[in-house]
Amino acid sequence: TLVSTGNVEPDETWDDIDQVDPAEASLLNKLLRRTVVENDRVHVEVIQSDPTSPLFSVKTFEELRLKTELLKGVYSMGFNRPSKIQETALPLLLAHPPGNLVAQSQSGTGKTAAFSLAMLSIVDPSNKWTQCLCIAPTYELALQIGQVIEHMGQFCPDVKVAYAIRGNRVERGVKLQEQIVIGTPGTLLDWCTKYKVIDLKKISMFVLDEADVMIDTQGFRDQSIRIQRALRKDCQMLLFSATFEDSLWDFAERVIPDANVIRLKREEQTLDNIKQFHVLCNNKEEKLEALYNLYGTLTIAQAIIFCRTRATASWLSAILKQEGHQVALLSGDLTVEQRAAVIERFRNGKEKVLVTTNVCSRGIDVEQVSIVVNFDLPVDMEGNADHDTYLHRIGRSGRFGKRGFAVNMVEGDRDTRILHQIQEHFHVPYKLQSLPGPSTCRLIDPSSFSSSKLGF
Numbered sequence: 001t002l003v004s005t006g007n008v009e010p011d012e013t014w015d016d017i018d019q020v021d022p023a024e025a026s027l028l029n030k031l032l033r034r035t036v037v038e039n040d041r042v043h044v045e046v047i048q049s050d051p052t053s054p055l056f057s058v059k060t061f062e063e064l065r066l067k068t069e070l071l072k073g074v075y076s077m078g079f080n081r082p083s084k085i086q087e088t089a090l091p092l093l094l095a096h097p098p099g100n101l102v103a104q105s106q107s108g109t110g111k112t113a114a115f116s117l118a119m120l121s122i123v124d125p126s127n128k129w130t131q132c133l134c135i136a137p138t139y140e141l142a143l144q145i146g147q148v149i150e151h152m153g154q155f156c157p158d159v160k161v162a163y164a165i166r167g168n169r170v171e172r173g174v175k176l177q178e179q180i181v182i183g184t185p186g187t188l189l190d191w192c193t194k195y196k197v198i199d200l201k202k203i204s205m206f207v208l209d210e211a212d213v214m215i216d217t218q219g220f221r222d223q224s225i226r227i228q229r230a231l232r233k234d235c236q237m238l239l240f241s242a243t244f245e246d247s248l249w250d251f252a253e254r255v256i257p258d259a260n261v262i263r264l265k266r267e268e269q270t271l272d273n274i275k276q277f278h279v280l281c282n283n284k285e286e287k288l289e290a291l292y293n294l295y296g297t298l299t300i301a302q303a304i305i306f307c308r309t310r311a312t313a314s315w316l317s318a319i320l321k322q323e324g325h326q327v328a329l330l331s332g333d334l335t336v337e338q339r340a341a342v343i344e345r346f347r348n349g350k351e352k353v354l355v356t357t358n359v360c361s362r363g364i365d366v367e368q369v370s371i372v373v374n375f376d377l378p379v380d381m382e383g384n385a386d387h388d389t390y391l392h393r394i395g396r397s398g399r400f401g402k403r404g405f406a407v408n409m410v411e412g413d414r415d416t417r418i419l420h421q422i423q424e425h426f427h428v429p430y431k432l433q434s435l436p437g438p439s440t441c442r443l444i445d446p447s448s449f450s451s452s453k454l455g456f
């Protein structure tokens, strides 16, 4: 255990601060997802490897001229028409000659479904050898992808899927008959080079999914490159990612030659429709008091309360429960499945208030949240304001043009400094308004927080 130095309260350790594990966050999103994320406020940016070739986009799955069994599979999943990214990606993926692709869009926009469809449509079921490879960062994510392929391919009985994940054994030198193999980079590389159950020269489609998570994981980047290098030049290569930082772009350029690039760009998130307040407190107990004063307001709709550590989150939720409130607790102590269950209950309105740590700050859509409370302000490892996390946390209160409301609890000088950093970073028009301190907070006329004023 690393005992912190100065920036964090003495009784806190880094172990107790939930770090967001991107692979887990992605899995959680998959477990929670019901439908494709479609947002009017996105636009598609396409950079073609050959700018002179015509660019097609499809509005229906029929236009793709898929095999009947496959089309049946697509409809059996409840897909009526291609998602935004699929409209452009699918024609490119299924073109003759096939194009290489680097695609970036947020989680849930239909990337997995797009490449699953592409794989299923290019395999030749009569050839009993591996033709498509897909690598994913974790065992669980590989299984999730496999489920999509197996579901979509349910009417193509001759197409088989194998999983190159820990625990699955293969016999050295005996070639696999499954046309599609999904796995994690290490095991897949072993299967290809050490056990020689896959002939990389016979692969016609290679997919790197969740590339942003992949390059963050020790060893995966190099293992992926090693697999890619052994492929034929005319093997179709695809890379998918939810984010697009410079490091990802460098990696993409290395592994996907002559790529067409599709990016789904969202409008900049603004905090214009979110009213931000702060309450000055001297200690945790005063924060709690301030929270009680707000409580009636929190439960008008639904609220998320963010704490820095697991200890604070469980302390707070226990106290609130003791007081008879219905509160859900979400922290990194829980397994991904347990987290999914907690979020699902909250989404369904079983609880009005969710107490959590950073595990919930990104990516998880809970639409009806109107109020976010930063019981602890978000800070980075150096103890400075973590602006990204601030934006992610409070941004969820004002989704879909609705009015949101955020309250920051400010404890002592350190927090005041952090609050100033936040104010400076988001400058005008993200002005924070002050609320009276805890002792006077009680006196606030509840009508000043009335639902009409908050725009619910």
Ligand SMILES: Nc1ncnc2c1ncn2[C@@H]1O[C@H](COP(=O)(O)OP(=O)(O)OP(=O)(O)O)[C@@H](O)[C@H]1O
Pocket (backbone or CB within 6 Å): 026, 029, 030, 033, 034, 035, 036, 037, 077, 078, 079, 080, 081, 082, 083, 086, 105, 106, 107, 108, 109, 110, 111, 112, 113, 114, 242
């Ligand atoms: N064309 C479509 N019509 C309706 N639903 C769709 C369509 N394409 C995908 N979906 C559904 O939307 C959800 C998200 O799709 P998918 O998993 O492919 O997204 P993703 O971009 O790969 O997300 P992640 O990066 O988190 O894996 C899934 O539940 C999937 O079944």
